[in-house]
Amino acid sequence: MxxxxxxxxxxxxxxxNDVIRNQWTRLVKTVYEGIFAFDDDRDLTREHYTSSxxxxxxxxxxxxxxxxxxxxxxxxxxxxxxxxxxxxxxxxxxxxxxxxxxxxxxxxxxxxxxxxxxxxxxxxxxxxxxxxxxxxxxxxxxxxxxxxxxxxxxxxxxxxxxxxxxxxxxxxxxxxxxxxSFRREAHYGLPWLPLLPRTVARWYVRRFRGNTAFFDSLNxxxxxxxxxxxxxxxxxxxxxTIEKIRNPADCSNPPKRRILSLAGAFGIARILCGIEWLRLTNxxxxxxxxxxxKPPDADTKQGPQLLCLPADSPDSLLRLGVGSFIWNHYAPPGLFDRVTFAFLGNESRSKSLEAGRHLQVYRKRFADHTLVKGLCYLFRVPYFALRLVRTILRDRVDVVRARSLGYNAAAGIVAAKLTGKPCAVSIHAPYATDRHYAPKPFFADLEERLLEQFCLRFADRIYCVSTAMVDYAARMGADRSRTSVLHNRVDLDKFRKVDGHRVDEIRSQLGLTSNHKVAITVGRIVPQKDPRTFLDALRRLVDADPSWRLIVIGVGNLEAASRAYVKRHGLEPYVLFLGNVNHDDLPTYFGAADLFLLSTLYEGFGIVLIEAQAAGLPVVATRISGTTDVVNDANADLVLTGDAGSLAKSMARVFTEADRIREQLEVASASVEAFDEKKMMQTEINDYLAWLPSLFRSRSTAEEKDRQ
CATH class of the missing domain: 3.40.50.150 (Vaccinia Virus protein VP39)
Structure with a gap:
């Protein structure tokens, strides 16, 4: 045409016209002086005018x-x-x-x-x-x-x-x-510019052109x-040209059409196509x-893509289910068009969670020999990072999100830096405190510390589950401007709507009657949770009132020692170890108890406290910095860590100070609303929009037009 x-x-x-030419000339001489390459004997604007x-x-x-x-x-x-x-x-x-x-x-x-x-x-x-x-x-x-x-x-x-x-x-x-092409750079007219290191090239431009405005943003x-x-x-x-060689009838020039027809007749059309392709892709x-x-049947929707690096193993993730829990837990709904889960480990199980939600496992077997295994772990981060680079490029990932500070987060950060993508990490617990109460071997401890500091220093965005974790991240070297508080979210309706018949069945199965005073604690039986303190508090209560019962949900490396302590002090009729229970059944067990107990030494956040308060249970917990966003003196009874006597007294006051406990429950019922699942999802979405406005601006604009 x-x-x-x-x-x-x-x-x-x-x-x-002359007015527009003068306006354009003034702009070019003001803005582009020293940028575009022209000979001294020519007008500054001539060549730029021709092209623009x-x-x-x-x-x-x-x-x-x-x-x-x-x-x-x-x-x-x-x-x-x-x-x-x-x-x-x-x-x-x-x-x-x-x-x-x-x-x-x-x-x-x-x-x-x-x-x-x-x-x-x-x-x-x-x-x-x-x-x-x-x-x-x-x-x-x-x-x-x-x-x-x-x-x-x-x-x-x-x-x-x-x-x-x-x-x-x-x-x-x-x-x-x-x-x-090894020719002169198109803007500055300087030879060999792309071959030089950026620092040397910038000096080169400044020396011979003076203005580096275009060079600093040049791709x-x-x-x-x-x-x-x-x-x-x-x-x-x-x-x-290749299409015309293949179909000479489409050529509008008669002499060329005859030549191309002869080339096809003599069988050299394929050779000409190859020569032309080499010329075009030279x-x-x-x-x-x-x-x-674009294909006629192509999907026009090209929304943001997220690569998620969970801390869970693939089998653990699949055991959680394939419903909305996975999607909502790892990415706010409606923000990303696709979420890809990536792992590095020995698990061979790989399965699509739902349409558009993908799970992939990069398998790499690690040897059992200690030295060889250590060397394999040393190269685990670069290996995983290179695999993730391929995933990012293949799936056109826009954001990388790691759900913990470990080798997966470090590999994600490296891959994001190599591909120029933003990367966010989540910090859930203070490792420095964790290793104080549960020390690890020297090299394992060194690896954990280096990985944590690397992630906190080089991640583009750091999501902390509490304000206490923001302070901890800052102490570990993170810039506060890159941190944001993003609390764990809770489905409050799930814990508020409890089936009374199911609660009666649980109490009957556990041998509990209306005369029993039932406390419940949920968490891993590990040094962090300090099981010795809550068992010692129960022993003091049982000595004065044998109607006390304690339900313990969770497992851990101190479970055997805790069971031995219970047996040694004759507490077997009073302590019910239930192990792990399904998270969907947890509200029913809360409904079977009279109060919630947590004697932890440290926490990053304390989501179980919100779940207990949403279920309407009075809370007796230790006073630690990590849970200050959740519990305080107005909605819970707080005691010092390791103080079994104070813990026992607070547990007993739950049944003797009914008016005060009623006021606490009213305050707690209102305070947990801030951690509702829908509100936390919106908070996360708002943070993404503020952090990466250019990535989501097109979607926001389209949504505004649809609403109008």
Whole structure:
């Protein structure tokens, strides 16, 4: 499709009048002095004018696109980085509506002046960035990226956004300089610039050009780099000359059509196609020109993708179920279009959790020999990181999220840094305190400390389960500006709605009557939970009142010692060790008890305290920094750690001070509302939106338009 010279001259006369030329010249001399490379004997603006304001140069782009495609793309069109609006105005002059998206306000002002001078109304120019286009999915038949990718902040995100707004069957045209060509750099005109280290190259630019404004944000685009990114979008590359060699009848030039027909008759068409393909994909070519067609049946929705690195093993994760719990626990619903779970371990079980929710296991067997096993663990982080890099590139992951501070988080951070993606980690417990009460072998302890400090120093975002963990992360070297409090969330309705018949069955099975005073504690039986203290408190209570009973839910390395203590002091009729129970049955056991007991020495947060208060149980717990967001003197009885006597007295007061306990329960019922599952999910979503506004801005804009 060609544009007549008369129409082009008329458009140039109107849109490039003397007033607009002077406005454009002042802008170029002010902003671009020392950036663009021109000979001293030429006008500063001449070459830049030809590439950005001359309609003849844009006509060649327009005609190349239409000649390359068998059918012209349906309108409207979109140019990302539209500059002064030359391509949009050219399209408008031939009856095709074209939108322009430009981040800088000065070129937009000139584009608006040219639009008014040309007397066209269909073109629309908006200020915005390519990483977050303010348009809905599947809006354009053609998207143009003309010398834009070398200037953007995130090439992958810009291409993903361009693909998102492209209609099924539409075309994406990408033009960019090829920095692997070993020629002069396109902007500064300096040879060998891409081959130099950044520091040396910056000095090189400053020495010979003076202005490094473009260089500091310059991306070294290459033919193979852009091709690999476009190939992951599952589009079809369009090679016009190759198509004509294969189908000579499509060639509009009669002499060329006859030559191509003869080439096909003599069997050399395949050779010509190979030569042309090598020319088009030549890594040393000066320019990158790629045309990609979106499949007609392509899904237009290209939302953000999350790579999650849970602390649980694959088998543990699958045992939790495949319902909404997994999805909601590891990623807020509605924010990400896809969540991929990745593990490194010996588990071979791999299964899709639900449609769009994927679980993959990278298996690597570790030897049993101590020395060899230690060496394998040493290389575990780089091994996992390299595997994650492949996953990030293959699935076009936008955010990496690790749910603990360990080798999985460290590998995720390394992979995120290598691929230029943001990475967030969660910190749930203070390891420095943990190793004080449960010391580990020297090398294991050293590994844990180094991994924790590495994650806290290099993660882009650190989610802490409590304000106490924010202080701990800061002491370990984390920047407070990168930390955010994100409490564990609780399904309050689950613990408030308890089946009374099921509670009676549990009490009957445990041999409990209405005369018994029943306390319950939930947690691992480990040094952190200090089981000796709550057993000692129960022994003191039983000596004065044999109606006391204690339900212990959980297992751990101190379970055998705790059972021995119970047997030694004759407490076997009074202590009920139930081991692990299903989390769905936990509200029923809370309903069978009269109070909740927690004698822990330290906690990162204390989610079980919220669950107990939501179930309506009075809480007696130790006074520690990690649980201050949950319990205080107004909604619970707090005692010093390790003080079995005070713990026993507080437990006894639950049954003697009914009015005070009633007031505590009212305060607790109101305070736990802050940790409701829906509120915490919204808090997490809001933090993502504030942390990565460009990633989710397009979705927010589309949702606002839908509401309007």
């Amino acid at each position: 060609s544009i007549h010279n008369e129409k082009l001259e008329e458009l140039d006369r109107r849109a490039n 304001m001359d309609f003849a140069s844009k006509r060649s782009v327009y005609e190349s696109i239409h000649n390359a495609l068998a059918e012209a793309p349906d309108g409207p069109y979109l140019e990302i980085g539209s500059g002064y609006g030359t391509f949009a105005l050219l399209c408008d002059s031939v009856g095709v509506r074209c939108f322009g998206c430009e981040p800088d306000s000065e070129p937009l002002a000139i584009a608006a002046s040219r639009k008014q001078a040309a007397g066209v109304d269909a073109s629309v120019f908006l200020q915005g960035v390519g990483e977050s286009l303010p348009y809905q999915d599947g809006s354009f038949g053609l998207v143009l990226l003309d010398n834009v990718l070398e200037h953007v902040q995130d090439i992958d995100r810009v291409l993903a956004e361009a693909w998102r707004v492209l209609k099924p069957g539409g075309a994406l045209w990408v033009v960019a300089p090829n920095y692997a 070294y685009t290459t033919v193979w780099g852009i091709r690999s990114r476009l190939r992951r979008m599952k589009g079809r590359f369009v090679w016009p 890594p040393l070519s000066k320019r990158i020109e790629l045309l990609v067609r």
